[in-house]
Amino acid sequence: MTQLYRPTPGTLVEDLDTPCLVLDMDALDHNMDVMATYYEGRTSKLRPHGKNHKTPALAHRQMRLGGTIGGVCSAKVSEAEVMVHGGIPSVFITSEIREPLKIERLCTLAQQAEMLVACDNSDNARDLSRAASAQGVTVGVVIELETGLRRCGVQDAAQGVELAKAVQSMPGLAFRGIMSHQVIPAMPEREDRVTEGRRVIQGVIDLKDAIEAAGIPVEIVSTGETWSYDVAGEIPGVTEIQGGSYLVMETGYGYMTDFHYAGKVLTTVISAPRPGVAVGDAGQKTVATLRGMPEVEGRPGVTVESMDPDHVVFRVGEGVSLNVGDQVTLIPSQQDATVSRWDRFVGVRNGRVEAVWDIQARGCHN
Amino acid sequence: MERPVFQPPGTPVEELDTPALVVDLDVMEQNIRTLQAAFDGSKAGVRPFVTPHQCPQIAHVQANALGGGDARTTGIAVTSVGEAEVFAQAGFSSILVASQLVTRSKIARLCALAASNRISVAVDSSSNVASLSEAATAAGATLGVLVELEAGLGRCGVMPGGAAVELAREIMGSSGLEFQGVMAIPPVEAATEADLRQQLQPALDTRELLEREGLSGTVSVAGTHNYNVAAAVEGITEVQAGSYPLMDFKYCQLRPEFRPAAKVLASVISHPIDTSAVLDAGHKATGPDRGMAVLEGVPGAAANRFSAEHGVVDLEESAITQLRPGDKAWLVPNDLALCINQYDYIRAVRNGRLEGYWPIAARGRFT
Numbered sequence: 001m002t003q004l005y006r007p008t009p010g011t012l013v014e015d016l017d018t019p020c021l022v023l024d025m026d027a028l029d030h031n032m033d034v035m036a037t038y039y040e041g042r043t044s045k046l047r048p049h050g051k052n053h054k055t056p057a058l059a060h061r062q063m064r065l066g067g068t069i070g071g072v073c074s075a076k077v078s079e080a081e082v083m084v085h086g087g088i089p090s091v092f093i094t095s096e097i098r099e100p101l102k103i104e105r106l107c108t109l110a111q112q113a114e115m116l117v118a119c120d121n122s123d124n125a126r127d128l129s130r131a132a133s134a135q136g137v138t139v140g141v142v143i144e145l146e147t148g149l150r151r152c153g154v155q156d157a158a159q160g161v162e163l164a165k166a167v168q169s170m171p172g173l174a175f176r177g178i179m180s181h182q183v184i185p186a187m188p189e190r191e192d193r194v195t196e197g198r199r200v201i202q203g204v205i206d207l208k209d210a211i212e213a214a215g216i217p218v219e220i221v222s223t224g225e226t227w228s229y230d231v232a233g234e235i236p237g238v239t240e241i242q243g244g245s246y247l248v249m250e251t252g253y254g255y256m257t258d259f260h261y262a263g264k265v266l267t268t269v270i271s272a273p274r275p276g277v278a279v280g281d282a283g284q285k286t287v288a289t290l291r292g293m294p295e296v297e298g299r300p301g302v303t304v305e306s307m308d309p310d311h312v313v314f315r316v317g318e319g320v321s322l323n324v325g326d327q328v329t330l331i332p333s334q335q336d337a338t339v340s341r342w343d344r345f346v347g348v349r350n351g352r353v354e355a356v357w358d359i360q361a362r363g364c365h366n
Numbered sequence: 367m368e369r370p371v372f373q374p375p376g377t378p379v380e381e382l383d384t385p386a387l388v389v390d391l392d393v394m395e396q397n398i399r400t401l402q403a404a405f406d407g408s409k410a411g412v413r414p415f416v417t418p419h420q421c422p423q424i425a426h427v428q429a430n431a432l433g434g435g436d437a438r439t440t441g442i443a444v445t446s447v448g449e450a451e452v453f454a455q456a457g458f459s460s461i462l463v464a465s466q467l468v469t470r471s472k473i474a475r476l477c478a479l480a481a482s483n484r485i486s487v488a489v490d491s492s493s494n495v496a497s498l499s500e501a502a503t504a505a506g507a508t509l510g511v512l513v514e515l516e517a518g519l520g521r522c523g524v525m526p527g528g529a530a531v532e533l534a535r536e537i538m539g540s541s542g543l544e545f546q547g548v549m550a551i552p553p554v555e556a557a558t559e560a561d562l563r564q565q566l567q568p569a570l571d572t573r574e575l576l577e578r579e580g581l582s583g584t585v586s587v588a589g590t591h592n593y594n595v596a597a598a599v600e601g602i603t604e605v606q607a608g609s610y611p612l613m614d615f616k617y618c619q620l621r622p623e624f625r626p627a628a629k630v631l632a633s634v635i636s637h638p639i640d641t642s643a644v645l646d647a648g649h650k651a652t653g654p655d656r657g658m659a660v661l662e663g664v665p666g667a668a669a670n671r672f673s674a675e676h677g678v679v680d681l682e683e684s685a686i687t688q689l690r691p692g693d694k695a696w697l698v699p700n701d702l703a704l705c706i707n708q709y710d711y712i713r714a715v716r717n718g719r720l721e722g723y724w725p726i727a728a729r730g731r732f733t
Binding site for chain 1: 367368369370371383384385386417445446448465466467468469471472490491493494516520521522523524525633634635636638639642644646647649650651654655656671673674675676678691692701703704707708709710730731732733
């Protein structure tokens, strides 16, 4: 590989070459502290989602600060590999894994760490069982319940109970519990978060009760995420919360004011060709825009007009100065889709580079 | 990095681990021939713009095809100095950075590349000309410089006409710089042939003004959407075409003579109810910011909802019995550059079998 840009610690932020994905270390530590403080005294714990930062160093930092279950979530098998190889002792893959090749990789990881995987179908459970038995490992199975996302999952408690029974009887598998993932419409008030969070999570508690009524213990009840961390965490029976977005944050989660924006993209003005227009060197390859254009930090009168894959076009208000060479800070609307386009985070504090972390699981789609 | 399981050449495409970015080489080569044919006998050359695919192996196929006929290549075009470094290492020696470089470190790297390559760069301001000149002089290098003209994109570029001539004069008077001509990137949009010609006219008019001043040079224009028009217009010297080898869904609507060669192969991981199936490819595996990927080849099935890691396919009528767990599905990316940006390897496939993994070597070279 040819070398990628990697600034030396101590470099001044204004000297960073751009575009550059920076993490404001004060905000990052603050966000981790909020979660650690909230979960330290509770029976429910955070299982941070690794799909958001894709970086074992940050997973270790999350675990060190406290409030976590002592493991992470991953979305993909290859992402889980990076976490296990990076020393994370317990990984929960929150997607269904169907392909034989991936199931083999998952079982191999179970030789090295505690592995849990989501499941919504008994054929899939049989495939997992066969591979785990052949490798002589145990894979933990967590049944996914559909609670309004209209994606994966068993559709109701009856299906869930039936699948739990099936899983329990299969060699190589350990039925560990249940999970569900939920979304909430944009920008809710706190009251809506509480009402909606309790409503959607009730289905998960009902499934837990139904499975236990069938005589099968449910050890893990994994649900909730950043928007519901303080709702799900209060519901008796919930054991783990899958939070990830809180760490880097994004304007899409701006309503979660407990957390601060840590992830930002620096860009340099490369052209100021006409009055009211400036062009920066960060495009959509570096900032995800599906949920809206990024916000400009600390430059009143400057907004993002549009982006293409390699450029950002700024609208510059009258009387506002923005010149070729000026650095502009963007706050993305969507953090995980932004992070997944980068190979490294540059951690900055007090105007200088403090740490550089490789985003090791960037590109781990498999 | 992507962490694929490297499967052996000859593996049937439907057995590839997913999500996988697959390029059908036959389709790609046909696309390359289609473009090339328009330049046979044209005075304009092709300067492949490699930023959309970031893959040196594809660039070599483009260059070799152009070198083998009556058409000719004038080098390649890139967007960042990091991309220029990767392609220089891959053997390309005439490289145009078709964007403005303004930071001190980028300009220093550009000058270093210019020591053993023919390097040129686009400018649109006097201050940028001054900093390039200062760095090139200090490094003992010569940088080719093209004046970028605003051609309707609303992005970079000086207005065609007098302002461009003035900037050209400044370049002529700057040590370490060689004025090479003008560059224009018109917007990609549906247009009649007359409109496409009209898009190019300001660049030609500016060239005339420059020639009256005794300043002759290249007229370099983009791209795939107007390639045949640009090839036929007297006065255009090179066309920076980038999308044509691989194409994407959006571009194929404008230019149906090309076909999509790059697609994402996904697997069904769940079919929880009759009317919906879930794919293992979401935003991160498709790059959807300029439009969602389009599911191909299953009548009654449409990929209507994507989230970060998943795609949800709505199924109607006969489709409800299809796309069972473990089945494969093809997604055509809406924007090639944003999709390529998510991967490190192209799975190169011919006649349904794997030929190899082609590194997307310049991926992530944003600086």
